Amino acid sequence: MILSRLLRFCLISGWAGLGLGLVLQFGLKDHLFGLRLLFYAMPKPCLLALAVILLVWPKAGKRSRLAAAITSLALASTWIASSWGSGPPAGLVRDKNQEVRILYWNLSHPTTIHQGMVDLIRDFKPHFAAFVEPGRKNMEDRCRIYESMLPGYKVEWMRRGILWASRVDYTRRDWGTLERSGAYACYEVTGLGPTFPVVVADVYPHPLHWRKGQLEDALSHTQGRSDALLMGDFNTPLESALLDGYRARYTHALEDAGEGFKETWPLGLPLLSLDHLWLGRDWQTVEARKVWALSHSDHAALLVTLRRKEK
16 A cells, blocks of 8 residues: 555656656746756756656556657657757868867866877867866976877966867967856967957856856857857756857857767766857858767767858
8 A cells, every 4th residue: 555655656746747847848948047957957868768767657547658658759759859960961072171170078177197188189180179177286287298298289277177278379368267156268269260269168057056147258258259169068958048149149069060969968878968169150060079988077078170161
């Protein structure tokens, strides 16, 4: 009797949670400050898993199982349709002399030299690379070690936690905090044709503070330029309503030409797309790839190739 009541209670609670998650994902999103953590904790893959559990839950009636089956199919189809990318457009003609290669990665606070980062730079040979959470101790010494391991690259560290490596000329325009909590750094890349700005941001996920201010602050550092690039760990999924301002002026590289699931966290599981690379309307994505190196970070690295659009 007790077990039967417990199973029934869990079934009802599961449906209540699923209903709330559906309302948040397809309606309210994170417009309301008080519901934002629930929205982040209930991405479509988690709701799909909950619907499947309700489908096979003991003591569930036929109507409950039918509803769970329909919900599971609907969630699976909408998630795959919104998350799965088929890669760059077919027939794209490439000219490597006009391409800009970029590497971005959350390094997850290594305590020593990050060999995975060094290996990716050696393999991909980006024109420049940006990293967040690069470590906290002896970073000036690590930068010199990275430069010795990566001939041709200049490596510098911004004290709030952003690492930059470049083999082309650039200047650092500005750096600081995002609404007194996150971090940003702005660079002007001068060695790849016309000068263009790059903004690197690391949004801090404080449980009591809304991320809206940090995201708006990061966006403002692009100065509204159509040739700007903005990348980093936003700790905010692509489905967030807080990214509407980004979508209005910029294109997401993985949405534009990514292949496979867009989610970048955690540990190889396609749950949340926290890491982003946004490009201004002057740019076209030639290739956008995720690389998982689970022994080095719980985030996926982004390998992106761009070129300027013909005017």
